[in-house]
Amino acid sequence: MNTFELLGQGLIAALQVQNLIYALIGVTLGTAVGVLPGIGPALTVALLLPVTYNLDPAGSLIMFAGIYYGGMYGGSTTSILLNTPGESASIVTALEGNKMARQGRGGPALATAAIGSFIAGLIATLGLAFIAPFVVKFALSFGPADYFALMILAFVTVSAAFGDSPLRGLTALFIGLGLGIIGIDQQTGQTRLAFGVLDLLDGIEVTTLAVALFAIGETLKTAADREQVEASVMAVKGSVWMTLEDWKRSWGSWLRGTFIGFPIGAMPAGGADIASFLSYSAEKSFAKKPEEFGHGAIEGVAGPEAANNASAAGTLVPLLTLGLPTTATAAIMLAGFQQFGLQPGPLLFANNASLVWALIASLLIANFMLLVLNLPLIGLWVKLLTIPKPWLYAGILVFATLGTLGANGAMSMGFGSVRISFELVLLLVFGVLGYLLRRFGYPIAPVVVGLILGPMAEQQLRRALSISQGDPAVLFHSPISLVLYAVAIIAVLLPMIMRMRGKGAVLGQLASDED
Amino acid sequence: MNKLLLAALVSGALSMPAFAADYTILAPAAPGGGWDQTARTMQEAFTAEGISGNVQVTNVPGAGGTIGLAQFANQDAGNPNALIVGGYVMVGAILTNMSPVTLADVTPIARLTGEAVAIVVPAASDIQTLDDLVAKLKENTGAVSWAGGSAGGVDHITAGLIAKTIGVDPTQVNYIAYSGGGEALAAILGGQVTVGISGISEFASQIQAGELRLLAVSSDERVPGVDGPTLKEAGIDLAVQNWRMVAAAPGITPEQKAAITADVKALATSASWKAALETKGWVDTYLDGEAFDTQLAADIAATETILKDIGLVQ
Numbered sequence: 001m002n003t004f005e006l007l008g009q010g011l012i013a014a015l016q017v018q019n020l021i022y023a024l025i026g027v028t029l030g031t032a033v034g035v036l037p038g039i040g041p042a043l044t045v046a047l048l049l050p051v052t053y054n055l056d057p058a059g060s061l062i063m064f065a066g067i068y069y070g071g072m073y074g075g076s077t078t079s080i081l082l083n084t085p086g087e088s089a090s091i092v093t094a095l096e097g098n099k100m101a102r103q104g105r106g107g108p109a110l111a112t113a114a115i116g117s118f119i120a121g122l123i124a125t126l127g128l129a130f131i132a133p134f135v136v137k138f139a140l141s142f143g144p145a146d147y148f149a150l151m152i153l154a155f156v157t158v159s160a161a162f163g164d165s166p167l168r169g170l171t172a173l174f175i176g177l178g179l180g181i182i183g184i185d186q187q188t189g190q191t192r193l194a195f196g197v198l199d200l201l202d203g204i205e206v207t208t209l210a211v212a213l214f215a216i217g218e219t220l221k222t223a224a225d226r227e228q229v230e231a232s233v234m235a236v237k238g239s240v241w242m243t244l245e246d247w248k249r250s251w252g253s254w255l256r257g258t259f260i261g262f263p264i265g266a267m268p269a270g271g272a273d274i275a276s277f278l279s280y281s282a283e284k285s286f287a288k289k290p291e292e293f294g295h296g297a298i299e300g301v302a303g304p305e306a307a308n309n310a311s312a313a314g315t316l317v318p319l320l321t322l323g324l325p326t327t328a329t330a331a332i333m334l335a336g337f338q339q340f341g342l343q344p345g346p347l348l349f350a351n352n353a354s355l356v357w358a359l360i361a362s363l364l365i366a367n368f369m370l371l372v373l374n375l376p377l378i379g380l381w382v383k384l385l386t387i388p389k390p391w392l393y394a395g396i397l398v399f400a401t402l403g404t405l406g407a408n409g410a411m412s413m414g415f416g417s418v419r420i421s422f423e424l425v426l427l428l429v430f431g432v433l434g435y436l437l438r439r440f441g442y443p444i445a446p447v448v449v450g451l452i453l454g455p456m457a458e459q460q461l462r463r464a465l466s467i468s469q470g471d472p473a474v475l476f477h478s479p480i481s482l483v484l485y486a487v488a489i490i491a492v493l494l495p496m497i498m499r500m501r502g503k504g505a506v507l508g509q510l511a512s513d514e515d
Numbered sequence: 516m517n518k519l520l521l522a523a524l525v526s527g528a529l530s531m532p533a534f535a536a537d538y539t540i541l542a543p544a545a546p547g548g549g550w551d552q553t554a555r556t557m558q559e560a561f562t563a564e565g566i567s568g569n570v571q572v573t574n575v576p577g578a579g580g581t582i583g584l585a586q587f588a589n590q591d592a593g594n595p596n597a598l599i600v601g602g603y604v605m606v607g608a609i610l611t612n613m614s615p616v617t618l619a620d621v622t623p624i625a626r627l628t629g630e631a632v633a634i635v636v637p638a639a640s641d642i643q644t645l646d647d648l649v650a651k652l653k654e655n656t657g658a659v660s661w662a663g664g665s666a667g668g669v670d671h672i673t674a675g676l677i678a679k680t681i682g683v684d685p686t687q688v689n690y691i692a693y694s695g696g697g698e699a700l701a702a703i704l705g706g707q708v709t710v711g712i713s714g715i716s717e718f719a720s721q722i723q724a725g726e727l728r729l730l731a732v733s734s735d736e737r738v739p740g741v742d743g744p745t746l747k748e749a750g751i752d753l754a755v756q757n758w759r760m761v762a763a764a765p766g767i768t769p770e771q772k773a774a775i776t777a778d779v780k781a782l783a784t785s786a787s788w789k790a791a792l793e794t795k796g797w798v799d800t801y802l803d804g805e806a807f808d809t810q811l812a813a814d815i816a817a818t819e820t821i822l823k824d825i826g827l828v829q
Contacts, residue, residue: 143705144707188666190611318701
């Protein structure tokens with residue numbers, strides 16, 4: 001049977017009322033938790049695992065996949081409207097999306113995110129169905145040295161892409177890298193920088209840091225800035241729908257985001273956050289109006305949002321075909337498969353073909369549901385901006401605290417008989433850090449990027465060196481890593497050359513003025 | 516705004532502690548892992564068999580189970596309804612992390628299940644048998660890279676024990692730690708490392724598909740349904756298994772311990788438990804009372820010795 005017939009049979013199975021209901025529950029819940037900062041699809045699926053224990057395997061897995069897709073949609077909403085990413089993959093969306101919302105263009109920002117997510121989800125899900133075997137072969141050829149090169153590329157592009165000053169960008173990145181060292185070292189099992197605090201043994205939770213820096217930091221800055229509090233909220237000007245120019249500027253970004261996100265999601269060390277970072281950098285360099293970046297460029301929303309959805313579909317490639325979970329959510333979905341006695345891997349497509357194809361087909365359906373669910377509700381989301389700021393930020397504080405407590409609420413610290421949550425203390429400490437960084441003009445995102453990618457880069461570097469028995473030449477052996485390093489060097493040099501050229505042009509202009 | 520309210524309600528409901536329970540089982544790992552699945556399978560069987568009316572599972576992940584263990588020992592002391600799931604990995608983690616709380620600070624009840632460790636190579640490897648691997652290790656121990664689960668865990672310990680048994684220096688074992696056998700799979704299938712070592716269930720479908728070649732399993736007897744020799748049959752006099760156990764809180768009375776042991780025994784001999792083991796592919800290695808205490812003490816001593824040999828514990 002060819003892929004079309006299998007997909008057709010899957011669609012018939014997915015269109016059963018029961019499976020449609022599971023998909024609808026999944027996407028609705030996914031959008032809701034995606035909107036909520038701190039609570040992500042991984043946590044939601046994990047909490048639902050015991051509940052679905054006795055349910056139908058296909059239905060439960062369809063629901064989990066719906067939550068995953070929905071989370072990617074929902075995460076963009078709070079990034080754009082509140083500058084509070086619901087997911088680590090939506091961090092870069094906040095950069096341009098929130099600027100757009102402040103200019104009264106929240107509607108088009110949400111629309112380009114939703115339509116971009118839909119198009120990316122559609123293409124990437126079809127990609128999952130048709131080219132899964134080939135993508136997996138390519139991803140498998142990545143060794144530790146190649147992953148390290150990929151991380152270097154990500155570091156370079158991130159510190160170049162965020163903020164006006166590379167020094168400030170690098171400073172922020174190194175704060176994140178430093179935080180990433182805390183906890184048990186994977187290669188030796190020894191603890192580093194935990195100072196005997198049990199809660200630090202497993203390192204700093206990325207969501208806690210992200211919520212603190214973005215939500216708490218922003219709240220503190222708003223509270224500290226008297227004028228800003230008194231300023232009235234920008235009403236939404238003009239149409240909430242995208243203009244013709246928005247469409248023209250978005251479609252290329254959607255496609256680029258999709259083609260960046262899908263392969264990166266399919267790589268064992270990829271993930272939606274890396275895909276969205278890279279997409280943002282790509283959009284910034286491709287943009288016809290790069291000066292708009294940092295001031296609400298629609299490409300900076302369209303690209304990363306397409307990339308994170310495409311990457312969610314990409315993640316399912318190694319999960320289904322190899323049993324390799326590449327994100328936290330995928331890891332918990334893997335547990336979901338095993339709960340039903342199913343082992344994702346090369347044999348899953350052979351032994352449980354009907355289930356796999358029903359799952360893939362229902363992803364297509366979930367994608368349509370999300371578009372229907374999100375587009376008409378844009379007006380509703382935009383109304384959030386008209387809420388008075390004190391209410392809005394009080395609400396953000398409540399949601400950030402609730403999310404952190406829900407994820408890691410153990411009351412593990414105490415003063416006498418009073419128990420408090422260590423995670424909440426961390427949230428507040430990092431919130432103050434976030435305020436200070438904003439106050440002194442340091443970019444926030446590289447801190448989070450450093451925490452996510454730093455430990456991965458370190459582990460891959462040490463694995464590579466361990467396999468080669470300490471010979472650093474291994475880092476430059478494979479053609480993949482050489483290409484990645486070359487791209488990294490170009491990414492550093494190109495802006496410098498362009499800047500120098502620009503300076504030359506200005507000097508030339510000055511010289512001609514003197515004549 | 517309605518959406519946000521809905522989201523708040525959903526998160527509130529999700530994070531709300533459940534009703535009063537007869538037993539609370541602490542799984543010191545994230546949802547989905549082996550300990551979590553053990554705890555949830557116990558939950559199912561406890562209620563299905565009517566041994567306990569209402570069972571609640573909580574997850575406290577991190578640091579090879581030592582974070583959950585410390586919290587359990589501190590907060591549940593004297594509570595006769597509190598149970599914690601643990602296993603061999605915890606024994607190693609307590610030693611490598613220099614955890615202030617050890618298994619001596621809780622009341623071990625019984626060993627429940629066990630799983631063999633599998634030693635595999637990719638199909639394209641020139642290593643055909645365990646003898647080929649031994650020859651390579653003797654020739655240049657460091658040139659053989661092993662990919663497996665966390666440092667100091669059962670996979671790492673088994674690799675160290677193999678080296679020690681065949682007479683090569685265990686500190687030279689080139690072990691590359693991944694967060695689990697599943698993550699290590701990519702490195703093994705991609706030929707980045709020489710050999711893979713992890714629980715048999717992590718590799719079962721790839722072995723069946725012919726993408727990995729099974730050199731040996733670490734258990735005393737062959738694993739049903741898997742075509743491969745034991746280490747002993749292949750010429751290495753060694754048997755290791757990754758076992759999982761259940762423990763009760765510290766400070767309970769001998770009567771309370773006896774009552775819990777009776778409940779756990781009723782669980783382990785029940786039809787629903789056996790059916791669950793069948794589905795999950797876990798081997799029943801039930802052991803309780805003094806026999807378990809002796810076995811546990813021996814395992815801890817042996818683990819400490821090998822971790823010192825590998826160089827992870829000073």
